[in-house]
Amino acid sequence: MDRRHFLTGAAAGLGTACLYPTSALPEPIEIPPLTQKYKATDTVVLGNTGIRTSRLAMGTGTIGYGGSSNQTRAGHATRLLLNGYDKGLRFFDTSDSYGSHPNVAEALQHIPREKVTVMTKCDSREPQAAKADLYRFLKELKTDYIDICLIHCVTEADWTERYRGVMDVFSEAKEKGIIRHHGVSCHSIGALRAAAKSPWVEIDLVRLNPIGAYMDADPQTVIGVIKEMRAQGKGIVGMKILGQGKMRDQQDKALRFALGTGVLDAFTIGAENIPEQEDLIRRIAAA
Secondary structure (H helix, E strand, C coil), rough: HHHHHHHHHHHHCCCCCCCCCCCCCCCCCCCCCCCCCCCCEEECCCCCCCCCCCCEEECCCCCCCCCCCCCHHCCCCHHHHHHHHCCCCCCCCCCCCCCCCCHHHHCCCCCHHHHHHEEEEEEECCCHHHHHHHHHHHHCCCCCCCCEEEEEECCCCCCCHCCHHHHHHHHHHCCCCEEEEEEEEECCCCCHHHHHHCCCCEEEEEEECCCCCCCCCCCCCCCCCCHHHCCCCCCCEECCCCHHHHCCCHHHHHHHHHHHCCCCCCCEEEECCCHHHHHHHHHHHHC
């Protein structure tokens, strides 16, 4: 199936559902206007890794767990990736737990592999299981290499010691060219601080929004740790930019915050349909 046919009719078949469920919002936050223009399609470099990709990553894991997500459950993930690519987005954010590897694989059949950055995540905490996962990921993604692989959803403050075996597996995979760079997805302030101190971490996926929703700590505390990471040349990718729906009606403020902090190289947001995806691209350009 050619890419044009694959996308035909997609918008008609997709609704205009909200990116996240409606929920009570905190008090409005005053965020100053940006002093420069940004685009979702801007080419950014992730720290000192040399990876050049788009500012906006296409998330495929909204309410993602147990091998599925809102994107995969609706059957729109591949169309979203291809539509985003056509609009200039070059960053595919996937994970084993989202069940979106097959969607990324399908999208990669229609576009040049070297033109996109593929970031995935591993949930295994035992070295042998993690090694098996990496080779399985290559098969599922139908690619010879993975640009970024993260240890997923780390909460332990001592994770750099506890999961040393998994880190060694990732390091060996990098030496073999299976992955280009490795890092971690943090889900506690202790884990984030440990990541900041670890030379092994090349890429960090960190939760950041102006109201502290679903974050590791308050925004200023998290920004302080990110600045420590940036000083070491780590690549920083933001997530939970809209506070997992808490800022659904304050998207522009959330985007201005993400762009204006100056601490994120890129950020990921999981649009659930093409109109949402294109709206995000417009909002970032208008911020």
